Amino acid sequence: MAVWLAITVGGLYGCAFYMLMRRSITKTLIGLILLSNAANLLIFVAAGLTEAQPALIPADSYLPEPGTADPLAQALILTAIVIGFGVLAFAMALIYRAHEVLHVDDFDALKDADE
Amino acid sequence: MSYLVAAPVLIPMLAGALSLVAWRSHMLQRALAVLGTGALLISAILLMIEVANEGIQVTEFGGWPAPMGIVFVADWLSVLMVLLTGITGLAAAIFSLPGTTLRMEHAGYYALLHVLLAGVAGAFLTGDVFNLYVWFEIMLLASFALLAMGGERAQMAGALKYVVLNLISSAIFLTAIGLLYGLIGTLNMADVAVKVAALESSDRVTVIATLFMIAFGIKAAAFPLFFWLPASYHTPPVAVSALFAGLLTKVGVYALYRFFTLIFTADVGFTHEVLKWVAVFTMLSGVLGAAAQFEFRRILSFHIISQIGYMILGLALYTPLAVAGGVFYLAHHIIVKANLFFISGATYHLRGSHDLSRLGGLWKTHPWLGVLFLIPALSLAGVPPLSGFWAKFIVIKAGVALDEWLVVAAALLTGLLTLYSMMKIWMEVFWKATPPETAELRGVRPPAAMTMVIVALSVLTVLIGVIAEPVWQLAAAAADQLLDPRAYIEAVLPESAQ
Amino acid sequence: MKTSMLLRVGAQLLLPLLMVLSVYLLVRGHNHPGGGFIGGLVASAAIALHLFAVDIRSARGVLRADPRTLLGAGLLIALVAAVMGPLAGGAVFEGLWLDVNLPVVGKTHIGTPLLFDIGVYLVVIGAVLTMALTLAEVEG
Numbered sequence: 171m172a173v174w175l176a177i178t179v180g181g182l183y184g185c186a187f188y189m190l191m192r193r194s195i196t197k198t199l200i201g202l203i204l205l206s207n208a209a210n211l212l213i214f215v216a217a218g219l220t221e222a223q224p225a226l227i228p229a230d231s232y233l234p235e236p237g238t239a240d241p242l243a244q245a246l247i248l249t250a251i252v253i254g255f256g257v258l259a260f261a262m263a264l265i266y267r268a269h270e271v272l273h274v275d276d277f278d279a280l281k282d283a284d285e
Numbered sequence: 286m287s288y289l290v291a292a293p294v295l296i297p298m299l300a301g302a303l304s305l306v307a308w309r310s311h312m313l314q315r316a317l318a319v320l321g322t323g324a325l326l327i328s329a330i331l332l333m334i335e336v337a338n339e340g341i342q343v344t345e346f347g348g349w350p351a352p353m354g355i356v357f358v359a360d361w362l363s364v365l366m367v368l369l370t371g372i373t374g375l376a377a378a379i380f381s382l383p384g385t386t387l388r389m390e391h392a393g394y395y396a397l398l399h400v401l402l403a404g405v406a407g408a409f410l411t412g413d414v415f416n417l418y419v420w421f422e423i424m425l426l427a428s429f430a431l432l433a434m435g436g437e438r439a440q441m442a443g444a445l446k447y448v449v450l451n452l453i454s455s456a457i458f459l460t461a462i463g464l465l466y467g468l469i470g471t472l473n474m475a476d477v478a479v480k481v482a483a484l485e486s487s488d489r490v491t492v493i494a495t496l497f498m499i500a501f502g503i504k505a506a507a508f509p510l511f512f513w514l515p516a517s518y519h520t521p522p523v524a525v526s527a528l529f530a531g532l533l534t535k536v537g538v539y540a541l542y543r544f545f546t547l548i549f550t551a552d553v554g555f556t557h558e559v560l561k562w563v564a565v566f567t568m569l570s571g572v573l574g575a576a577a578q579f580e581f582r583r584i585l586s587f588h589i590i591s592q593i594g595y596m597i598l599g600l601a602l603y604t605p606l607a608v609a610g611g612v613f614y615l616a617h618h619i620i621v622k623a624n625l626f627f628i629s630g631a632t633y634h635l636r637g638s639h640d641l642s643r644l645g646g647l648w649k650t651h652p653w654l655g656v657l658f659l660i661p662a663l664s665l666a667g668v669p670p671l672s673g674f675w676a677k678f679i680v681i682k683a684g685v686a687l688d689e690w691l692v693v694a695a696a697l698l699t700g701l702l703t704l705y706s707m708m709k710i711w712m713e714v715f716w717k718a719t720p721p722e723t724a725e726l727r728g729v730r731p732p733a734a735m736t737m738v739i740v741a742l743s744v745l746t747v748l749i750g751v752i753a754e755p756v757w758q759l760a761a762a763a764a765d766q767l768l769d770p771r772a773y774i775e776a777v778l779p780e781s782a783q
Numbered sequence: 784m785k786t787s788m789l790l791r792v793g794a795q796l797l798l799p800l801l802m803v804l805s806v807y808l809l810v811r812g813h814n815h816p817g818g819g820f821i822g823g824l825v826a827s828a829a830i831a832l833h834l835f836a837v838d839i840r841s842a843r844g845v846l847r848a849d850p851r852t853l854l855g856a857g858l859l860i861a862l863v864a865a866v867m868g869p870l871a872g873g874a875v876f877e878g879l880w881l882d883v884n885l886p887v888v889g890k891t892h893i894g895t896p897l898l899f900d901i902g903v904y905l906v907v908i909g910a911v912l913t914m915a916l917t918l919a920e921v922e923g
Contacts, residue, residue: 190453195445202452209459216467243466246415250459252820253422256910257455260429261448263914267433267921268441280442291875299862305855348874393851 175215182208195265195275202261206254210247217243289335290344290357292328293367293406297321297374301399308391318378318395325402326371333364341766341776343412351412351777352473358412360773361763362612366409366539369619372745373531374402376738380627381524383732384634389522392434401427401528408536412777414465414472417540418458421504425451428533431525432517443517450513454503461496468493475777478547478770487551494549494556501544505537507597508566511590515574518589519582519639523630526582530589531623535615538596545600546608546767553603560601565695568594572702581629581639581714584706585622588665591699592618598696599680602687609764610679613757617672617749621661624742628658631731631739632714641710646719654731655715660743662711664750666704672749675757786836794836798845801829809904810897819900823907830908831915839919850912857905864899 182204189201217240225241227234234241269275300321307313336342342359345351359367378398385394404424411417433444466472468489469480481490499510506514518529541560549556571591578584596618599611629639631654636644648655664671667678677700684693730736749756766772805826812818834842846853868877880894 186456190449198449202449202456205453205456206459209456209463212460213463213466216463217470218467246462246466246472249415249419253419257422257426257429257452259911259914260426261452263918264429264433264441264444264448266918267436268445270921271436271438271441277445280445288869288875295862295865295875298858302855302858302862305851306859308849308851308855345874346876348868348877396855 171221172215172219175211175219179208179212179215182211193276193278195268195277198277199258199261199265203258206250206258210250210254213243213247213250217246287332287335287342287344289328289332290342290359290410291346293325293332293370293410294357294403296324296328297399297403297406300324301396301403304396304399305393308393308396311387311390314390314395315382318381318398319375321399322371322374322378322402325406326368326375329364329368329371332359333368335359336361336364341772343776352471352476355416356412356473356777357410358474358773358777359410360766360776361759362539362542362767363409365612365616365759365763366535367406369535369616370402370405370409370532373528373619373623374398376623376627376742377524377528379734380527380630380738381522382734384522384524384630384735389434393430394434397427397431398525398528401431405532405536409539412474414462414474414477418455418462421458421536422455424533424536425455428529432521432529434521434525437520440520443520446513447517450503450510454500454510457496457503458500461493461500464489464493464496473777474543474547475770475774478774479778481548481551484551490549491552491555494545494552495559497544497549498541498556498559501537501540502563503537504534505541505593505597506534506567506590507537507563507593508570508590511567511571511593514590515578515583515586518586519580523582523626523633527623527626527630530585530626531619534589534593535596535619538593538615541597542600542608542611542767547770547773557601557603560597561689561692564594564598564601565692566594567591567597568695568699572699572706575706576702576709579641581632581641581644581710582626584641584710585625585629588703588706589622591703592622592665594699595677595680595696598692599683602680602683602689602692603768604683604687605761605764605768606686607680607683608767609757609761610676610683612763612767613679613760614676616756616760617664617676617746620742620745620749621664621673624661624739624746625658625665627735627739627742628654628661631735634731634735635729641713643720643722644714645717646715648715649719651730654739655711657739657743658711658715660746662707663704664746666707667700668704670750672746672753672756674750675753679757790836794832798829798833801825801832805829805904809900812900813896819903820907822900823904824911826904827908827911827915830912834915834919839916842919843916846912850909850916852909853905854909854913857902857907857909859902860905861899861902864895864902867895867898 186201186204186208189197189204192198220237220239223238225239225244300317304314304317336359344357346355401424404420404427407420408417408424411420429444429448432447433440469477471477471480484490503510518526545556568591571587571594575584575587578587596611596614599607599614632644632647633639635651638644660671664673667673681693681696684696805822808817808825809819809822830842830845833845865876867879868874871879878894878896880892882890882892885891
């Protein structure tokens with residue numbers, strides 16, 4: 171399982187960087203979304219996979235049973251997803267506004283705009 | 286345990302929340318801007334006194350002991366950076382008062398300013414790797430919004446490049462965090478340092494270290510991924526530019542200092558050698574880029590890059606003298622660079638342009654502004670006895686002590702070219718006659734708030750230069766703590782001390 | 784702009800249901816799946832649906848307060864939850880708990896984490912709707 175997930179993560183990073191190298195601003199945004207998802211999945215794999223043992227503690231005990239999945243990694247991913255959501259939503263709004271002001275979807279066309 | 290360690294984050298958060306609630310009231314927001322940043326500065330001073338009296342201060346959030354919970358740690362470097370955050374924040378808030386329009390205030394200008402400061406202070410104080418990521422993102426979100434606030438053409442183009450590059454850097458940072466956690470199963474910085482040092486092979490650690498180096502390098506605007514900085518820093522309102530120029534890239538440099546003295550010291554031959562060449566190319570590409578520019582704030586932006594090179598060089602040489610020099614450099618540069626941006630704001634106020642070819646004649650009409658410009662400008666170039674001279678002198682002396690002649694030559698050349706750039710600005714803005722198409726306004730003065738900020742920061746620059754000894758001792762103490770992290774680890778993890 | 788009648792009627796029916804669901808998610812969040820973030824997203828999704836189905840004016844009307852005010856108020860509440868710990872002599876963000884007898888629910892165990900979650904709930908609604916309404920205004 172870990173091997174397949176690792177390959178998926180690698181594939182996501184590959185796709186993300188491919189999209190980031192495009193000139194189109196919108197496609198760059200898609201690249202950023204893929205990149206943040208790839209990083210989240212990477213944390214999931216790197217922290218070690220535990221099958222069929224979710225990180226939940228039964229109602230009557232204080233400690234998790236042995237072999238339970240690592241909750242910290244999942245908390246990290248959750249936080250990263252929340253932050254990624256906020257930042258990417260902002261980036262999308264910005265690209266939308268930029269498109270209205272600049273009327274282009276091409277990073278090459280921005281060369282003169284910052285001078 | 287001390288609550289003061291959390292204060293520099295809680296205070297601006299509170300000020301930000303209050304100014305959001307009071308978004309309709311012009312006066313209240315302005316009052317909160319000055320009071321909030323003032324309180325931040327005071328809390329930083331109190332924290333510094335506490336660190337001076339009682340050593341490294343730690344606070345555990347939620348009562349969870351390290352390494353389980355998140356901790357904030359204030360050692361000399363952190364507390365010095367927080368103090369500078371307070372100074373720059375207060376200066377930017379006061380400088381904003383005359384220039385901020387009602388529309389910007391309604392869009393949440395002051396609230397974002399507070400949130401930005403909270404993010405910066407949090408990044409300087411946190412003792413947890415993932416928490417550092419969170420503060421970076423808070424800081425970034427606030428800076429995105431501030432950068433794009435006006436919605437003009439240049440701002441949009443600059444903001445796009447800034448956002449994309451910084452998000453890539455964040456993703457790389459997150460990747461490195463994931464791999465680090467997978468390798469050693471902890472993210473508390475002190476605990477990471479202990480566990481990384483205990484690992485038998487260091488090759489995987491070096492890979493992770495390189496990822497962190499890339500992530501922080503982008504945030505610090507180091508060579509080769511620096512081009513987002515000159516594309517964006519000259520576009521927002523001047524007070525925002527100054528705050529970005531003074532603080533934001535320094536957070537990246539601070540993170541490099543923290544990680545490559547506390548955690549990644551096993552393979553210095555590789556990591557710090559890479560950092561050294563990064564530093565050299567950063568210095569040269571920044572200063573050469575500046576020489577080709579003809580816009581006030583763009584020249585200053587390129588100079589940020591070249592100065593970042595000096596700071597990274599201090600870390601890369603990795604001797605007590607060099608690291609202390611780097612810390613001194615950080616401190617001096619935050620004040621000087623923010624001040625130069627503030628002055629560009631004052632000249633804009635007088636002449637209505639940032640373009641050097643359209644400026645001129647200010648020496649005749651406003652000689653005192655010329656003097657005030659010369660102080661930080663010459664300090665940046667490293668002319669004695671100003672603060673920049675000592676900063677450059679120490680770093681270069683450390684280079685000489687190590688027989689790194691190539692590096693020393695690059696540093697000296699950069700200093701010389703910086704002087705050239707500053708003199709270019711001086712000639713164009715102050716000395717040459719006013720161009721015919723620009724109206725010469727004799728009686729006009731910049732608003733008192735602007736002048737006050739510029740004078741205060743210039744006085745501070747001169748003071749650091751003339752009485753360099755206390756600042757130098759502070760920097761040396763910070764460097765001692767960085768190079769011998771046992772005290773840091775002991776403060777965070779008392780039981781690990783054998 | 785006239786939207787489909789199905790959407791308008793559907794949105795009006797769904798709005799109260801989704802709001803109740805969001806509060807339910809918020810309250811059960813401490814020990815079960817749910818919490819301030821998810822509750823806030825559900826609430827802002829309900830208002831965003833209303834925005835698409837009807838118009839900006841009425842979406843603002845549903846919200847009553849300006850999203851910026853909500854954002855600030857949420858942040859304030861979360862900060863209050865954070866400093867309750869030090870006021871009681873504990874650490875910042877330390878959870879404080881209280882057992883009270885509420886009229887309908889019965890014996891309840893409430894504490895500062897719930898207060899923090901309410902803050903997060905408001906911050907999420909404020910942030911998402913600031914963005915959504917700004918974009919909708921630019922378009923319209």
